Amino acid sequence: MKKIILFLFLGAGFLGNSQQMTLKKGVVIDSIAVKDSISENFSLYIPTSFEMDKNWPILFVFDMEGRGRQAIRMFIGAAEKQGYILAASNNVNDALTTSQNILITGRMFNDIIKILPVQKNRIYSAGFDSGARFASVLPIFVKGISGVISCGSVYPNMDILDTNNLFHFIGIVGKEDYAYPEMLAGKSIMGRLKFPNQLLVFNGGHEWPNTQYLGKALEIFNLSAMAKGQSEKDEAYINDTYAQNMEEINLLIESNRLIQADNLLDEVMSVYRVLKDGDSLKRIKRELKKNKLFKTMTRNENNTLLKESFIKEDYVYYLEEDLATYNYNNLGWWIYQMGELKKYDNSKIEAEREMGKRLLGYVNALIEDNIDIVNSGNQVDQEVLSLLWMLKTITDPTDHSYYLKIISNSAKMEDYGTSLFYLEELLKKGYTDKAELYSLENTALLRITPEFNDIVAKYLKDARYETIEE
The missing domain is CATH 3.40.50.1820 (Alpha/Beta hydrolase fold, catalytic domain)
Structure with a gap:
C-alpha cells in the first residue's frame, strides 16, 4: 500500500x-x-x-x-x-x-x-x-x-x-x-x-x-x-461498538469465563450509561448473579485473593528479615515456597491456578525491586546483593544471568566453593555458552582449576583446559 x-x-x-x-x-x-x-x-x-x-x-x-x-x-x-x-x-x-x-x-x-x-x-x-x-x-x-x-x-x-x-x-x-x-x-x-x-x-x-x-x-x-x-x-459508531461488546459478553458467558463477563458488563454499563438504554445489560447482570457457577467462581476468587494477601505479607516479612540478618540459611524456606506455588498449577480451581502465577510474579518483582534499591545506594552492600541473586536463582531459575553474577562475585571473593556450586546448577539448567563462561569477569584463576574444567566437561563434553592426572 x-x-x-x-x-x-x-x-x-x-x-x-x-x-x-x-x-x-x-x-x-x-x-x-x-x-x-x-x-x-x-x-x-x-x-x-x-x-x-x-x-x-x-x-x-x-x-x-x-x-x-x-x-x-x-x-x-x-x-x-x-x-x-x-x-x-x-x-x-x-x-x-x-x-x-x-x-x-x-x-x-x-x-x-x-x-x-x-x-x-x-x-x-x-x-x-x-x-x-x-x-x-x-x-x-x-x-x-x-x-x-x-x-x-x-x-x-x-x-x-x-x-x-x-x-x-x-x-x-x-x-x-x-x-x-x-x-x-x-x-x-x-x-x-x-x-x-x-x-x-x-x-x-x-x-x-x-x-x-x-x-x-x-x-x-x-x-x-x-x-x-x-x-x-456518531450513532453508527455507538451502535456498532455496543453490539461488539454485547457479543463479547455473550461469548464470555458461553465459555464460562463468568468473572470476566461480569467485569465487562460493569464497564459497558458505565460507558454507555448516557448513550444507550441499559435494560438488556441489567437483565444479563441479574441472570448472572443467579448463576450457581458464577456464585462459586466469585467465592473462590474472593477466598484466593484473601489468601494471596497473607502469603504476600509473608514474602515481604521474611525477605526483609533475611536481608537484614544476611540469612543465607533461609534459602531452603524459599525453595519450599516455590514448591508450594507449583502445586497451584495442578489445582482444579481456576482462581488458585491464577493466584499461583500472580504470586510467582510478585515475589520476583519484590526481589528485583530490592536489587534496584541496593544498586542505587551510595555504597552497595555486596552481601545483600549476593543473597538477592541467590534468591533469583530460586524464584526464576531459567534466568541464567543471576548464576553468572554469583559465580563472578564469589570468585572475586575467592569463595570458589560457591562459584563451583552455582556453575554446576547453571549447567544443569541447560546453559551452553562456553565462550561466556571462559571470559566471565573475576574468574581468571577459577577457570584454570581442575574442578571448574571437570564440571564444564561433564555437561558440555569438553573443557578449554584439560585436567592432568598425576
Missing part, C-alpha cells in the same frame, strides 16, 4: 527559520528533534485517515527506557481503527527524576501541539508497568491531559489524587498479573473519589495487552467524548 505523505510547513515561531517538514502517514517516524533541546527527540505516528482540516485526539505513550518507537508500535492497530495520533519520547527514563521526565514530556508536548491539529480536551497518556505509573501521574503535573491508560500497574499514589482535577483512568490487567489484586482495589478507591474509571481484564500475566484491549480503551475514550459533547455523536 502506498503511503500518503503529509507536508507540514513550519513557521518562524517553531524552528526560527521557515522550513518544510515531511511526515508520512501510517508509519512510525522516529527521532523528531525537540525544539530548544540539545538531544531530545520523539517518535510519532499519524493515522492514514489523518487530515489537517480537523482536530485529532492524541495519545502519549511512555516507555521508561526511552524506547519510543517500540512503545508506539503497541498501539498502532488501535490508533488506526479508533483515529488517534500517537507520540512517544525517546528520552524519558527511570534513571531520571520524575521532575526531569515531566520537563522532557512538557517540551515534547508543546512542540507537537504547535505542528499538529490536536483536540485540546482529548489528550491522553499511556504506558505499561513503570511507563504506566509515569503516565498516571502526568495529569497532576501537566495541564490538559484528560485520560490515562495504565497497563499492568495500579495508580501509584492515591493520596495525590485531587477531586478538583478529575481525569479518566482506564486500567488493563491480566488475571495472572501480580498487579491484578491492587488494580481491583484501586478501581474501587477511584470510584469512591468520583474519578471516571474502567478496568479491562484479559487472560494473561504481567505483559502488554493485545490490540483488542488497547483498542477498547481508546474506544471508551471516544464514547466518553461523545457523551460529554467533546466530539460529535
Whole structure:
C-alpha cells in the first residue's frame, strides 16, 4: 500500500527559520528533534485517515527506557481503527527524576501541539508497568491531559489524587498479573473519589495487552467524548461498538469465563450509561448473579485473593528479615515456597491456578525491586546483593544471568566453593555458552582449576583446559 505523505510547513515561531517538514502517514517516524533541546527527540505516528482540516485526539505513550518507537508500535492497530495520533519520547527514563521526565514530556508536548491539529480536551497518556505509573501521574503535573491508560500497574499514589482535577483512568490487567489484586482495589478507591474509571481484564500475566484491549480503551475514550459533547455523536459508531461488546459478553458467558463477563458488563454499563438504554445489560447482570457457577467462581476468587494477601505479607516479612540478618540459611524456606506455588498449577480451581502465577510474579518483582534499591545506594552492600541473586536463582531459575553474577562475585571473593556450586546448577539448567563462561569477569584463576574444567566437561563434553592426572 502506498503511503500518503503529509507536508507540514513550519513557521518562524517553531524552528526560527521557515522550513518544510515531511511526515508520512501510517508509519512510525522516529527521532523528531525537540525544539530548544540539545538531544531530545520523539517518535510519532499519524493515522492514514489523518487530515489537517480537523482536530485529532492524541495519545502519549511512555516507555521508561526511552524506547519510543517500540512503545508506539503497541498501539498502532488501535490508533488506526479508533483515529488517534500517537507520540512517544525517546528520552524519558527511570534513571531520571520524575521532575526531569515531566520537563522532557512538557517540551515534547508543546512542540507537537504547535505542528499538529490536536483536540485540546482529548489528550491522553499511556504506558505499561513503570511507563504506566509515569503516565498516571502526568495529569497532576501537566495541564490538559484528560485520560490515562495504565497497563499492568495500579495508580501509584492515591493520596495525590485531587477531586478538583478529575481525569479518566482506564486500567488493563491480566488475571495472572501480580498487579491484578491492587488494580481491583484501586478501581474501587477511584470510584469512591468520583474519578471516571474502567478496568479491562484479559487472560494473561504481567505483559502488554493485545490490540483488542488497547483498542477498547481508546474506544471508551471516544464514547466518553461523545457523551460529554467533546466530539460529535456518531450513532453508527455507538451502535456498532455496543453490539461488539454485547457479543463479547455473550461469548464470555458461553465459555464460562463468568468473572470476566461480569467485569465487562460493569464497564459497558458505565460507558454507555448516557448513550444507550441499559435494560438488556441489567437483565444479563441479574441472570448472572443467579448463576450457581458464577456464585462459586466469585467465592473462590474472593477466598484466593484473601489468601494471596497473607502469603504476600509473608514474602515481604521474611525477605526483609533475611536481608537484614544476611540469612543465607533461609534459602531452603524459599525453595519450599516455590514448591508450594507449583502445586497451584495442578489445582482444579481456576482462581488458585491464577493466584499461583500472580504470586510467582510478585515475589520476583519484590526481589528485583530490592536489587534496584541496593544498586542505587551510595555504597552497595555486596552481601545483600549476593543473597538477592541467590534468591533469583530460586524464584526464576531459567534466568541464567543471576548464576553468572554469583559465580563472578564469589570468585572475586575467592569463595570458589560457591562459584563451583552455582556453575554446576547453571549447567544443569541447560546453559551452553562456553565462550561466556571462559571470559566471565573475576574468574581468571577459577577457570584454570581442575574442578571448574571437570564440571564444564561433564555437561558440555569438553573443557578449554584439560585436567592432568598425576
